[in-house]
Amino acid sequence: MNEKENKGGNNDEPNKKFSIWDLPDVPMGQLPPHLQLQKTRVVCKADAPIHTDNISYSGAYASIGVDNSVHLDLFRDNFKVNVIRLTKEDMEFDMIGIDPALANAFRRILISEVPTMAIEKVLIAYNTSVVQDEVLAHRLGLVPLKADPRLFEYLSANDTPNEKNTIVFKLHATCKRGERRTVYSEELKWLPKGSELIKEAGQADSKPTTYTSFTCSQDMLPEFSEDPISPSEDKIILAKLGSKQEIELEAHAVKGLGKTHAKWSPVATAWYRMLPEVLLLEDVEDEVAEELVRRCPDKVFDIEDIGHGKKRATVARPRDCRLCRECVRGEGWEERVELRRVKDHFIFTVESTGVLPPEVLFTEAVKILEEKCERVISELS
Amino acid sequence: MNAPDRYERFVVPEGTKKVSYERDTKIINAASFIIEREEHTIGNIVRMQLHLDENVLFAGYKLPHPLQYKIIIRVSA
Numbered sequence: 165m166n167e168k169e170n171k172g173g174n175n176d177e178p179n180k181k182f183s184i185w186d187l188p189d190v191p192m193g194q195l196p197p198h199l200q201l202q203k204t205r206v207v208c209k210a211d212a213p214i215h216t217d218n219i220s221y222s223g224a225y226a227s228i229g230v231d232n233s234v235h236l237d238l239f240r241d242n243f244k245v246n247v248i249r250l251t252k253e254d255m256e257f258d259m260i261g262i263d264p265a266l267a268n269a270f271r272r273i274l275i276s277e278v279p280t281m282a283i284e285k286v287l288i289a290y291n292t293s294v295v296q297d298e299v300l301a302h303r304l305g306l307v308p309l310k311a312d313p314r315l316f317e318y319l320s321a322n323d324t325p326n327e328k329n330t331i332v333f334k335l336h337a338t339c340k341r342g343e344r345r346t347v348y349s350e351e352l353k354w355l356p357k358g359s360e361l362i363k364e365a366g367q368a369d370s371k372p373t374t375y376t377s378f379t380c381s382q383d384m385l386p387e388f389s390e391d392p393i394s395p396s397e398d399k400i401i402l403a404k405l406g407s408k409q410e411i412e413l414e415a416h417a418v419k420g421l422g423k424t425h426a427k428w429s430p431v432a433t434a435w436y437r438m439l440p441e442v443l444l445l446e447d448v449e450d451e452v453a454e455e456l457v458r459r460c461p462d463k464v465f466d467i468e469d470i471g472h473g474k475k476r477a478t479v480a481r482p483r484d485c486r487l488c489r490e491c492v493r494g495e496g497w498e499e500r501v502e503l504r505r506v507k508d509h510f511i512f513t514v515e516s517t518g519v520l521p522p523e524v525l526f527t528e529a530v531k532i533l534e535e536k537c538e539r540v541i542s543e544l545s
Numbered sequence: 546m547n548a549p550d551r552y553e554r555f556v557v558p559e560g561t562k563k564v565s566y567e568r569d570t571k572i573i574n575a576a577s578f579i580i581e582r583e584e585h586t587i588g589n590i591v592r593m594q595l596h597l598d599e600n601v602l603f604a605g606y607k608l609p610h611p612l613q614y615k616i617i618i619r620v621s622a
Contacts, residue, residue, distance in 0.1 A: 536586070
């Protein structure tokens with residue numbers, strides 16, 4: 165029997181094939197909503213997230229007739245950057261419309277490939293404190309220095325240290341008899357004219373040479389004359405001295421990358437997260453609403469009154485959600501709340517150590533990514 | 546003791562080329578690119594961009610060993 169017969173039993177028309185695409189409410193050329201959800205959102209269930217992969221293959225939806233390819237002009241139109249917070253030390257901004265591979269590349273470059281200056285060689289003249297030489301040298305290396313690394317060059321093994329690639333600091337601390345004191349990083353004095361320690365020369369008649377050969381003083385340069393080079397934080401504890409102990413040393417700082425050693429990393433850290441989206445799947449009322457608001461430690465939910473003394477829960481601040489999943493833990497909560505992440509909206513946070521302001525750090529990271537790509541491209545051709 | 550120097554991660558030694566290219570003998574229109582002294586930063590981006598191209602059938606990258614600083618990108622059109 166023909167299933168498509170009318171109830172009245174009109175058998176005149178043959179079995180007409182009808183296509184689901186002719187139905188008025190299915191949009192042509194776009195993905196159906198469940199596939200759109202799968203493509204643009206990560207759904208975080210109570211046990212694990214699903215739909216985490218990026219469906220970027222351009223022929224992915226070819227069988228439905230939807231073109232999944234991304235063109236440069238589409239990307240240029242949809243890409244947005246919004247700065248949320250910008251202080252001297254840290255910055256929070258949103259990048260909308262990029263792929264996680266790019267976001268991760270920026271994060272990796274910020275942490276390990278933006279160059280900085282840090283103390284590498286420590287020439288210790290006198291150390292009678294309880295802090296051993298190597299421990300003191302290690303601590304000095306980790307002190308962040310407020311010197312713009314773009315004004316300096318790298319020092320390789322066979323170069324002589326001169327004013328273009330080295331910064332020299334001096335530390336001389338003594339402790340009076342019967343007292344104790346702490347040596348802070350503000351006691352690192354910048355020597356713009358270079359090293360003052362004299363090298364032991366073989367011939368007695370040659371001119372005494374120091375460990376660096378500065379041809380001109382570093383504070384002749386305009387950038388340094390107003391803003392002298394110093395550690396970016398003053399109160400970093402370097403050592404503690406007891407009675408009659410003394411430290412006298414000279415430290416040479418050079419340019420390097422975070423890849424070589426973490427002391428050359430310009431960010432305290434840099435991280436990103438995807439924009440959270442919190443949905444209430446059904447109306448949450450009264451006591452259940454109160455419990456929901458109580459459960460969330462980030463105060464994402466709020467109560468609103470809808471008259472007749474009834475209350476309802478709404479999502480007030482989804483951006484603050486840290487995905488602790490307290491709201492979906494337990495019986496029956498997964499049907500009420502759905503936690504999601506928007507796959508192409510990244511909230512970046514960059515915390516600088518004081519070397520450069522965070523917005524400069526990010527622009528440097530973009531330039532470095534460009535350079536890396538240029539290098540690979542030039543080798544190919 | 547056996548760890549390589551940290552600067553080996555990004556300094557390309559004399560004699561080796563930064564990018565080398567080998568065609569795949571068994572599959573038509575497929576090749577492997579070996580990029581020296583690069584890692585996930587570049588590899589993931591190139592792989593992502595290759596996926597967006599309509600003519601690409603297969604694109605992937607890997608680091609054969611974390612202590613050997615190179616990536617192999619395999620592309621098939």
